[in-house]
Amino acid sequence: MIQALHDLWGGFGVALMPQNLMWSFFGVLVGNLIGVLPGMGALSAISILLPLTYSLTPVPAILMLAGIYYGSMYGGAIGAILLNLPSHPPHAVTCLDGYPLTQQGKGGVALSITMMASFFAASCGIIVMVFLSPLLVSVATDFGPPELFAIMLLGLLCGATMSRGAALNGIAMALLGLVVGAAGTDVNSGVARFTFGFDELSDKVELVALALGLFGVSDFLCNVNRVKAVGSKTKLSFHDMKPSAAELKQSFFPMLRGTLVGLLFGAMPGTGPTITTFVAYALEKRLSKTPDRFGQGAIEGVAAPEASSHSKTQVDFIPTMSLGIPGDAVMALILGALLIQGIQPGPQLITEHADLFWGLVASFWVGNILLIVLNVPLIGLWVRMLRLPYRYMFPSALFFIAVGVYSTNNSLFEVGEVLVFGVAGAVLLKLNFPVAPILLGYVLGPMLEENFRRALIISRGDLSVFLSHPISAVVLAICAGILLLQLFLAVRGPRVPDRAGRQPHNLPSAEPVADHQKILGTHS
Amino acid sequence: MTDDVYHPKADYIGGVLMTATGVFVVLQSMGYDVGSLTRMGPGFYPALVGALLALTGVGIVLRPKRPAVERDADAEPSRPEWRGWFCILAGIAAFIVAAKYAGMLPATFLIVFISAFGDRMNTIKSAAVLALVISVVSTVVFWWALGVQLPLLRWGA
Numbered sequence: 001m002i003q004a005l006h007d008l009w010g011g012f013g014v015a016l017m018p019q020n021l022m023w024s025f026f027g028v029l030v031g032n033l034i035g036v037l038p039g040m041g042a043l044s045a046i047s048i049l050l051p052l053t054y055s056l057t058p059v060p061a062i063l064m065l066a067g068i069y070y071g072s073m074y075g076g077a078i079g080a081i082l083l084n085l086p087s088h089p090p091h092a093v094t095c096l097d098g099y100p101l102t103q104q105g106k107g108g109v110a111l112s113i114t115m116m117a118s119f120f121a122a123s124c125g126i127i128v129m130v131f132l133s134p135l136l137v138s139v140a141t142d143f144g145p146p147e148l149f150a151i152m153l154l155g156l157l158c159g160a161t162m163s164r165g166a167a168l169n170g171i172a173m174a175l176l177g178l179v180v181g182a183a184g185t186d187v188n189s190g191v192a193r194f195t196f197g198f199d200e201l202s203d204k205v206e207l208v209a210l211a212l213g214l215f216g217v218s219d220f221l222c223n224v225n226r227v228k229a230v231g232s233k234t235k236l237s238f239h240d241m242k243p244s245a246a247e248l249k250q251s252f253f254p255m256l257r258g259t260l261v262g263l264l265f266g267a268m269p270g271t272g273p274t275i276t277t278f279v280a281y282a283l284e285k286r287l288s289k290t291p292d293r294f295g296q297g298a299i300e301g302v303a304a305p306e307a308s309s310h311s312k313t314q315v316d317f318i319p320t321m322s323l324g325i326p327g328d329a330v331m332a333l334i335l336g337a338l339l340i341q342g343i344q345p346g347p348q349l350i351t352e353h354a355d356l357f358w359g360l361v362a363s364f365w366v367g368n369i370l371l372i373v374l375n376v377p378l379i380g381l382w383v384r385m386l387r388l389p390y391r392y393m394f395p396s397a398l399f400f401i402a403v404g405v406y407s408t409n410n411s412l413f414e415v416g417e418v419l420v421f422g423v424a425g426a427v428l429l430k431l432n433f434p435v436a437p438i439l440l441g442y443v444l445g446p447m448l449e450e451n452f453r454r455a456l457i458i459s460r461g462d463l464s465v466f467l468s469h470p471i472s473a474v475v476l477a478i479c480a481g482i483l484l485l486q487l488f489l490a491v492r493g494p495r496v497p498d499r500a501g502r503q504p505h506n507l508p509s510a511e512p513v514a515d516h517q518k519i520l521g522t523h524s
Numbered sequence: 525m526t527d528d529v530y531h532p533k534a535d536y537i538g539g540v541l542m543t544a545t546g547v548f549v550v551l552q553s554m555g556y557d558v559g560s561l562t563r564m565g566p567g568f569y570p571a572l573v574g575a576l577l578a579l580t581g582v583g584i585v586l587r588p589k590r591p592a593v594e595r596d597a598d599a600e601p602s603r604p605e606w607r608g609w610f611c612i613l614a615g616i617a618a619f620i621v622a623a624k625y626a627g628m629l630p631a632t633f634l635i636v637f638i639s640a641f642g643d644r645m646n647t648i649k650s651a652a653v654l655a656l657v658i659s660v661v662s663t664v665v666f667w668w669a670l671g672v673q674l675p676l677l678r679w680g681a
């Protein structure tokens with residue numbers, strides 16, 4: 001424990017080095033900027049800027065990506081609160097009370113509470129990360145191929161079944177991602193699989209092309225002529241952002257509870273941030289003495305979900321960095337970025353790349369402070385950005401996508417890949433398939449195959465190897481449990497919808513949310 | 525929540541699509557060496573995944589239908605926006621062709637200009653202005669500052 005604190009101190013040294021600080025700042029700024037734009041979430045922001053990191057050394061690259069991640073998350077909250085526009089689904093629930101607050105002229109207060117909630121929650125998440133990661137690593141060093149295979153399978157299954165929509169659709173998408181991940185030269189035999197005669201494909205499908213096709217182009221295809229310019233007279237200044245003592249007091253415990261919800265869900269692989277924020281909101285509403293205020297501008301309804309999504313974000317990094325197993329699509333992208341940098345996340349990462357790991361942890365704090373410093377003076381700019389009409393936004397973004405993908409490997413073929421994945425993603429979205437599990441499958445696929453093959457080579461083809469190792473047996477049992485549960489839910493048949501327009505599981509009223517998600521992208 | 529959101533055939537089309545993809549993947553994998561559990565060939569794992577995908581597709585077609593209300597959250601309006609689709613895709617295609625034969629500047633202009641017409645609100649003037657602005661950004665930021673490996677202008681491949 002003392003060791004962890006000592007390492008963390010060293011991490012601050014890394015994070016505060018001028019070059020690293022600069023890239024972290026850049027990431028937060030640009031992430032915030034992109035996150036504010038309608039229809040652009042963390043996924044699109046990270047994928048667009050991923051090519052920029054190739055010229056950097058690993059530490060600033062990963063600090064920048066992490067900065068983009070929480071910058072864009074905060075940017076999303078701005079859109080949700082001020083304009084009732086969730087730029088990505090986790091913020092949908094923030095709209096419910098955030099926008100009414102704006103209508104009452106308290107938008108600035110809601111924003112500053114959001115800022116505090118995210119800082120507080122992120123801090124808690126970081127503390128958990130500091131102490132839990134080394135612990136997980138000490139367990140994980142004993143993991144062999146069967147254990148890794150089982151855990152990856154669990155992560156994939158959770159990621160597939162817990163996103164929105166039907167579980168079976170998510171599973172199909174994860175499998176599709178595994179297929180996409182299998183394209184290219186097989187490392188064991190040198191055979192080119194699924195290349196269809198294209199030499200360019202023998203080096204695998206490009207991660208950036210896949211991500212930008214699925215989360216950029218397909219979003220534009222679904223949203224063009226549907227998202228209108230958003231007129232808003234909202235004016236905000238620094239002065240409006242100061243919450244009163246009563247408001248602070250009111251939001252303190254919701255913030256704490258939201259943080260706990262986030263920590264809990266972060267520990268479960270595959271649970272997306274959307275479900276986390278919904279549960280945090282529902283919990284607050286349930287506990288409140290005056291549940292009627294929710295939806296009318298209750299500050300608790302902003303503080304709790306925002307806190308939960310930020311603490312979950314931090315905790316999500318734990319399995320990604322220390323096991324090399326990403327919990328959701330954003331983490332899959334960050335993992336991909338690490339691999340591109342030649343860094344293999346896993347138990348050895350903390351010891352071999354201590355500067356990177358602890359620098360990242362420390363930069364979370366630094367970055368969150370930067371976020372606050374940035375947003376106080378720039379809030380007026382964000383408000384203006386929010387009004388940028390979609391008809392100017394998407395053609396410009398398309399250019400950034402095209403040039404970003406090209407610069408990854410100086411390959412126009414990969415720009416073509418974006419085109420293909422964009423169309424495929426849009427068609428799949430229209431058919432009610434969530435596209436995020438594809439990315440998860442793509443990143444996990446090669447590792448899954450590798451460990452599957454290794455495990456069976458060690459056991460000489462005996463499948464019982466997965467059950468004779470206690471850890472993998474338990475994890476596989478959990479997988480089976482999830483599948484059986486989903487099967488039970490599916491066989492039980494269509495659930496009778498609640499008349500009040502509620503979703504199952506006592507989630508808060510989803511009407512206004514559904515409305516927006518219909519207009520905007522549908523990634524969770 | 526109007527009717528056009530609800531696409532009754534989505535499950536059917538999607539399921540069949542997944543099964544077809546799965547079967548295709550299995551057939552392709554057969555072409556590589558499948559091998560055995562003890563000694564897996566390059567085709568073993570993709571064949572396994574393909575088979576699971578095909579089964580999942582069957583499951584999607586056969587499962588009990590979900591009520592419309594639950595769909596609202598994840599359903600997209602079903603009427604496709606052909607104009608938007610055409611312009612966006614043509615814009616990307618134009619970028620690839622122009623970058624190959626004419627350089628970065630024409631490619632930048634074309635992708636923005638063409639895709640802008642996907643939105644009904646854009647006029648020739650607004651699309652051209654937007655394309656010019658982005659062309660300047662492209663030259664300054666990507667070509668000059670970031671040094672993207674693509675000549676600004678060139679003739680032929």
